[in-house]
Amino acid sequence: MDYDNIQTLLERYFEGNSSLAEEKHLKAYFQQKEIDPELEVYRSLFVWQVEEQAVSLSRDFKDNLLLEIEAEQKVGFVRRFLRHPMSRAAAVLVLLTGMWWAYQTDTAMVDEGVTAEINWEQYEPKTKEEALTITRNAMVMLSKELNRGTARVAKEVVKVRQLGRIDQ
Amino acid sequence: MVFLLMGAVSGLSAQANAIDKYFKQYVDDENFSVVYVGPTLFKWMKNMGKEDNDERDSETDAVIKAVEDAQGLRILTTDVNPRQYYDEAKSKISTKEYELLMTVRSKDGDNVEFLGKLKGDAVEELLLISIGEESFVLLSLVGLLDLADISKIADEIEE
Numbered sequence: 001m002d003y004d005n006i007q008t009l010l011e012r013y014f015e016g017n018s019s020l021a022e023e024k025h026l027k028a029y030f031q032q033k034e035i036d037p038e039l040e041v042y043r044s045l046f047v048w049q050v051e052e053q054a055v056s057l058s059r060d061f062k063d064n065l066l067l068e069i070e071a072e073q074k075v076g077f078v079r080r081f082l083r084h085p086m087s088r089a090a091a092v093l094v095l096l097t098g099m100w101w102a103y104q105t106d107t108a109m110v111d112e113g114v115t116a117e118i119n120w121e122q123y124e125p126k127t128k129e130e131a132l133t134i135t136r137n138a139m140v141m142l143s144k145e146l147n148r149g150t151a152r153v154a155k156e157v158v159k160v161r162q163l164g165r166i167d168q
Numbered sequence: 169m170v171f172l173l174m175g176a177v178s179g180l181s182a183q184a185n186a187i188d189k190y191f192k193q194y195v196d197d198e199n200f201s202v203v204y205v206g207p208t209l210f211k212w213m214k215n216m217g218k219e220d221n222d223e224r225d226s227e228t229d230a231v232i233k234a235v236e237d238a239q240g241l242r243i244l245t246t247d248v249n250p251r252q253y254y255d256e257a258k259s260k261i262s263t264k265e266y267e268l269l270m271t272v273r274s275k276d277g278d279n280v281e282f283l284g285k286l287k288g289d290a291v292e293e294l295l296l297i298s299i300g301e302e303s304f305v306l307l308s309l310v311g312l313l314d315l316a317d318i319s320k321i322a323d324e325i326e327e
Contacts, residue, residue: 147323
């Protein structure tokens with residue numbers, strides 16, 4: 001294809017009057033290794049077009065795009081939901097209910113689960129009177145020991161004070 | 169975040185008595201005598217305290233007052249190798265969890281230790297570890313306890 005012919009096709013191309021067949025000719029011309037040096041300036045334009053046409057989307061592009069859109073929609077929903085004060089209050093309520101539930105479940109585990117490991121009930125006195133006697137004896141012992149310790153501490157404090165006075 | 173908060177709540181609420189925690193094996197040990205007074209019996213005692221009963225002595229009244237908010241009393245005793253069990257018990261209890269409130273030591277080798285699981289000024293669990301010449305005693309009293317009320321019981325006996 002000679003220079004004049006290409007020049008004519010280029011003019012038609014830039015005026016927007018070229019046909020698809022003529023544009024195909026131009027692309028084919030500029031794909032050649034050696035072209036008229038004066039037309040070299042247009043090469044990148046037509047080579048770029050050919051290269052871009054060769055670029056295709058990956059097979060999973062559509063799936064990935066749909067997944068991203070879905071994720072975006074989910075985030076969007078949460079943000080839209082929390083935008084309203086009532087929704088925020090509801091979310092806090094759900095959170096507190098969850099915490100209360102966790103606390104209750106755990107307390108039940110402590111009360112029933114731990115004691116279930118050791119069946120403490122089998123060690124309970126058979127009668128209320130027996131329970132009272134055991135409790136009274138235990139509490140008397142606790143009280144006496146507690147007072148014995150307190151009395152000793154008080155005695156030591158008095159001794160220390162007396163020593164302090166002597167030193168002075 | 170919800171799960172973290174739930175975990176925190178869960179962690180705070182997870183409390184057991186010292187015997188369940190450290191001395192589970194003693195309960196099944198044939199050398200030990202075990203006694204337990206549970207919440208139902210304490211509730212009965214509390215209700216008994218509200219009733220007008222002229223026959224009841226002041227000592228019983230003081231006991232009922234002291235255990236008003238108690239939830240469980242567990243007593244383990246043995247007269248077999250008391251020293252060994254005493255040393256073992258002392259090494260097992262976490263001093264981070266149970267604060268040593270008082271030690272009473274006698275010249276004849278008797279030893280009594282009061283440990284408490286504290287929550288602010290209140291005692292949530294009082295633990296007594298005692299060794300005498302012939303026996304070892306482990307006592308755990310769980311509930312909101314007032315040491316002053318416990319102390320008053322001995323005063324009632326003396327009167």
